[in-house]
Amino acid sequence: MAGDQVTLLDLWAxxxxxxxxxxxxxxxxxxxxxxxxxxxxxxxxxxxxxxHKKIPVLVHDGKPICESLIIVQYxxxxxxxxxxxxxxxxxxxxxxxxxxxxxxKKIHDVGRKIWTTKGEDQEAAKKDFIDSLKxxxxxxxxxxxxxxxxxxxxxxxxxxxxxxxxxYETIGNFNIEADCPKLIAYCKRCLEKESVSKSVKxxxxxxxxxxxxxxxxxxx
Numbered sequence: 001m002a003g004d005q006v007t008l009l010d011l012w013a014x015x016x017x018x019x020x021x022x023x024x025x026x027x028x029x030x031x032x033x034x035x036x037x038x039x040x041x042x043x044x045x046x047x048x049x050x051x052h053k054k055i056p057v058l059v060h061d062g063k064p065i066c067e068s069l070i071i072v073q074y075x076x077x078x079x080x081x082x083x084x085x086x087x088x089x090x091x092x093x094x095x096x097x098x099x100x101x102x103x104x105k106k107i108h109d110v111g112r113k114i115w116t117t118k119g120e121d122q123e124a125a126k127k128d129f130i131d132s133l134k135x136x137x138x139x140x141x142x143x144x145x146x147x148x149x150x151x152x153x154x155x156x157x158x159x160x161x162x163x164x165x166x167x168y169e170t171i172g173n174f175n176i177e178a179d180c181p182k183l184i185a186y187c188k189r190c191l192e193k194e195s196v197s198k199s200v201k202x203x204x205x206x207x208x209x210x211x212x213x214x215x216x217x218x219x220x
């Protein structure tokens with residue numbers, strides 16, 4: 001909407017922030033990007049998200065919206081004149097929310113275990129991760145996108161993690177494409193969309209960021 005003041009408090013490597021960036025790009029919403037230092041949190045972040053003190057936070061006309069999937073739903077509702085991300089059908093909306101929640105619980109949480117654990121714990125995380133991706137492959141089927149013919153809510157939830165796959169694979173010493181070729185082909189196809197390619201980050205830079213985190217947490 002014309003005249004809106006939109007600011008995104010974010011961290012460049014955050015897959016959760018990338019979700020918001022993709023949604024804003026799909027809707028062609030202009031916004032100010034504000035990079036946050038999570039090790040030295042500024043007053044603006046603490047003021048706008050006093051509960052969790054985390055990014056991303058979307059600030060729309062001075063009002064903060066927190067948590068990435070909630071932000072994406074908000075963007076879809078407010079800028080509803082183009083590129084709908086959620087179906088108008090209640091059942092389909094519920095299914096989309098289910099799979100987006102699955103991405104949070106299985107792709108993010110299990111993916112994190114791959115780079116924060118070693119030995120048997122890491123092997124178990126790798127198996128759980130591949131099993132989870134295979135379930136997503138099954139849900140995708142032969143559709144171009146999870147919701148059908150256009151990019152939608154589940155795609156926005158999942159695609160940012162694709163640029164983290166290289167870090168998972170390198171640290172965990174495994175190959176995702178060997179087990180999930182259809183899902184990787186889908187990710188590569190989605191990267192042909194400018195809203196996606198301009199919103200996600202270079203996998204090598206993400207890997208370097210993860211190595212830095214591992215050193216910071218004493219995992220190296």
